[in-house]
Amino acid sequence: MVRQILVVDDNQPFLNLIHKLFSKLKDRYAVLTCTDGGEAVELLKRRPIALVVTDLQMPNVDGYGLLEKIRRFFPDVPAIVVTSFDKPKTREAVMRYGARAYFTKPLVVEDLVRTIDQIFKEQAGGGTLKNASLEMFLQLIEMEAKTCTIRVVNEMTGTQGVLFFRDGDILNARYGPMTGNKAAYRVLGWERVTLLIENSCVLTRKGIQGELQAILLDAMRLKDEMGSGSPGQVAEQGGDASSGDPVDGARGGSPDELERLAELVVKASGNPDAVEAAAWAPELADKMAALQMFGNILGAGPLKAVLSNRETDQRMVVMGAGVPARLVVGAKVQKESLIDAVLDV
Numbered sequence: 001m002v003r004q005i006l007v008v009d010d011n012q013p014f015l016n017l018i019h020k021l022f023s024k025l026k027d028r029y030a031v032l033t034c035t036d037g038g039e040a041v042e043l044l045k046r047r048p049i050a051l052v053v054t055d056l057q058m059p060n061v062d063g064y065g066l067l068e069k070i071r072r073f074f075p076d077v078p079a080i081v082v083t084s085f086d087k088p089k090t091r092e093a094v095m096r097y098g099a100r101a102y103f104t105k106p107l108v109v110e111d112l113v114r115t116i117d118q119i120f121k122e123q124a125g126g127g128t129l130k131n132a133s134l135e136m137f138l139q140l141i142e143m144e145a146k147t148c149t150i151r152v153v154n155e156m157t158g159t160q161g162v163l164f165f166r167d168g169d170i171l172n173a174r175y176g177p178m179t180g181n182k183a184a185y186r187v188l189g190w191e192r193v194t195l196l197i198e199n200s201c202v203l204t205r206k207g208i209q210g211e212l213q214a215i216l217l218d219a220m221r222l223k224d225e226m227g228s229g230s231p232g233q234v235a236e237q238g239g240d241a242s243s244g245d246p247v248d249g250a251r252g253g254s255p256d257e258l259e260r261l262a263e264l265v266v267k268a269s270g271n272p273d274a275v276e277a278a279a280w281a282p283e284l285a286d287k288m289a290a291l292q293m294f295g296n297i298l299g300a301g302p303l304k305a306v307l308s309n310r311e312t313d314q315r316m317v318v319m320g321a322g323v324p325a326r327l328v329v330g331a332k333v334q335k336e337s338l339i340d341a342v343l344d345v
Contacts (some may be wrong), residue, residue: 001153002026003050003120007033008040008066009082010058014105018053021109029116037061041069045177047272048160049077051116056083056094067097075202076149076162076174078119082107098202123151126197131155134193135216142168142212151196152187157263161187164203170215172207180208181215188219261325265317268340269333281318281326288324307338 007018015033022031032047034040038061043049052070056063063081070079081094084105091102101115126148129137134152141148145168152161161175161183173184208215262275291303308316317327317338329338 002028002030004030004032004048005051005053005116006040006043006047006049007031007053008035008037008058008063009033009055010035011055018109025113035059037063037066037069040066041073044070044074044077048158049074051119052077052079053082053112054079056081056090057085064094064097067094067099071098073177073179074174076151076164080112080115082112122200123149123198124196126199128197129195132193132195134188134190134195137195138163138170138212138216141165142170144168147199147201149198149201151198152190153194153196154190155192155194156190157260158267159263161190163187164201166201166203169206170208170212171201171203171205181210181218184208184215185219185222188216189223258325261319262327265327265329265333265338268338269329271330271333274329274333275327276330277328279326281324284318284324284326288318305338307335 005022007015009015012035015035019031019033022029032043032049034043036058037054040052040054041061044052052066054063054066061069063083067079067081070077075098078100079098080101080103081099082103082105083090086104094102100119103112103115138150141150142165147166150163150165152163154160159175161173163173163184164171170184172179173181173187175183175186178186210218258278258280262278266272266274288303288306291306305317305319308318315329315333315335315338317329319325319327
């Protein structure tokens with residue numbers, strides 16, 4: 001598995017050096033960079049960042065502010081500090097803020113890589129399970145009163161979530177910026193997963209409502225409702241990928257399915273910003289049916305999707321034989337990538 005590492009520093013030559021050195025390790029790590037803590041927080045919300053390397057002295061949100069944000073909202077993401085401002089008690093202060101390691105500049109990159117390797121080794125110290133039954137494994141954690149952090153990787157989409165346990169009690173869950181019960185329901189709804197088990201948990205307070213068995217039952221019920229397209233179902237996603245407007249089952253499929261289609265395009269293109277908007281488009285169902293009928297006459301087989309070049313710097317992809325999904329895709333995404341994504345549907 002290639003892990004995404006975020007390096008935060010306002011020194012562009014240093015970022016360029018990091019990019020160059022880590023390019024030799026691209027089979028293990030993919031490096032993202034930004035120049036201040038505020039931008040880093042936004043990337044943490046949108047990308048499955050596995051580890052953060054940060055400077056301390058930066059404009060806008062500095063390294064201390066970023067460490068505090070990580071501790072509050074992304075507690076499973078380890079942070080390493082690299083700074084040239086090595087003052088007395090600085091190391092002690094950043095460790096108190098939750099940093100896992102501390103380096104001073106000029107940096108010996110080999111030492112940094114060894115530390116990163118060790119952190120990821122510890123994250124899977126309790127083992128790695130592929131194609132695991134998440135529900136059964138979690139019940140085993142509860143029965144044996146284990147304290148651990150479980151990183152859950154959705155094998156179909158590559159997305160990740162985290163579950164926190166202390167003494168067999170589920171304390172919290174995280175999926176992107178989402179936490180608590182909402183995040184737990186999303187993660188527990190995944191079918192094929194790989195589990196990475198870390199034999200520790202940074203959390204001590206419960207941030208989720210209910211016990212594990214009740215949460216598992218609720219997750220199963222919500223999953224069944226989404227799968228059945230219940231008319232009374234209210235979902236989160238709406239007119240575009242970032243909207244919070246409710247959409248009911250009569251207007252489209254589940255938000256998970258819409259998210260899956262968008263993630264297929266993102267994965268095929270290799271561009272995290274490939275999909276600019278995504279929404280169910282029932283108004284296009286008749287047009288898609290007419291195109292399918294025309295395709296049947298020509299013997300073209302089942303219609304997978306329609307690709308449209310727009311007058312703006314965008315493409316539009318309409319997928320689906322039932323209620324169509326409409327995805328607005330950036331013009332830089334190659335047509336071949338879109339075709340690969342559609343063929344995976």
